[in-house]
Amino acid sequence: MVYIIGVIGEMLNKRIKDLENEKKKLEIENQKLLNAVNDMKMLLSQLQLRIYFEGEGLIVLLERLRELEILDVDEIFTRSVEIIAQFFELETLHLYRCEGIFLRYVAGIGSKKLPNAFEIIKSKVIEDALKNGYSTLPKIILRSDINEYEPWFAVTIGEKNNAFGVLVVEEISTEKFSETLIKYINAVAGCLYANTRTALEQERALETIYKKSDGTWDEIYYLKKKDVFEKRREKFGIPYEELCISYKPEMHETIVNTFRKSDVLTVINQGNRIILKALLPVCDSQGKAKVIERLASKYDIKTC
Incomplete structure (x- = not known):
């Protein structure tokens, strides 16, 4: 049993x-x-x-x-990013402008992990895109190890090895990600660059009217740029700061040369001391404090 x-x-x-x-x-x-x-x-x-x-x-x-109204390079970028992101249904899209070996943030939508300013070599995806027109994270992973945060893909605005800027997508679903999508965004970037060149020509024309020999701008242009920065902050949360300092006339040229190329300066008063106002794009209160601290450590300045 x-x-x-x-x-x-x-x-x-x-x-x-x-x-x-x-x-x-x-x-x-x-x-x-x-x-x-x-x-x-x-x-x-x-x-x-x-x-x-x-x-x-x-x-x-x-x-x-x-x-788009072609009045200002920063404005056309700000408005274009929103249009492109909506069209391709991208949750994140950010645009950086090339300034030598650095990238500086201009406009974008969605969350952002990359800093507002950094060296091009800090991102292998972006570095490769600037050499070849566009690049992707899978492409870079196959070539080398990744030690830092990288976006999903990047597309160059302008000519290879001489780009004006770069469009960066940090996050995208696997369903949307494809070579086809990137190639179409690359084609759109070409159109955007054509518009940008026209805007740059207008900006150069404005320089002959509003930019002074000392590197500062007429107050009319200064206020126009401030309005553009304010619109970007309201619509996209892109920060900017405005500072005001005074100093002796003999320090003027040296102090003006300490500011970034993208900063907009105007002299609002002259006398025994020069009063200078500056717009600092893509800069927060901490960044502004560091600028003032750096100037104060070298020159006899006062905030106003």
Whole structure:
């Protein structure tokens, strides 16, 4: 009797194991089917994307970019980033301007982990994009180890090795990420650069009217730029600061040369002491405090 029960037990155990194996096989097959469905969905999504982009959609986007008021480079960038992000349904899109070996933040939407200013070599994705037109995180990972935070992809604005700026997407879902999407954004960046060149020509024309020989600007231009910075802060949360200092006339040239190229300066009064006001784009209160601290450590200045 015991022997019979033992045999039956063994048979039941074998049956249970067989069922468990069958269950695992079914789970694997089910996962394969789910993966295949997801692949088909992604493929369908990309096909729909191409049909839309290559139809009227992309034309409408380019027209919207061309219709922007071309008054100021920072303003056209600020407004263009929003339009491009909405069109491609990107949750994050940020634009940096090239200043020598540095990148400085201009405008963007969504969360941002990269700093407002940093050396180009700090990001391998961006560095590669500036050399080749665009680059992606998967491409860089295949080449070398990643030691610092990297965006998903970056697209150059302007010519390779002589770029004006770069569009950066830090986060994107795997469903949206594709070579097709990046190539279309790259094409749009080309159009944006064409608009930018026109704006730069206008800015150079404004320099002949409003920029003085000492590197400061007429107050009319200063107030216009302040209005642009204020709009960027209200709409996109991009900070800027304004400082006011006074100092002796003989220190004027030296002090003006300590400011960044992107800072906008104006002299609002002259007398025994010069009163200088400065707009500091993409700068917070701590950054402003550091600027004042640095100036105060070298020169006899007073805040006003």
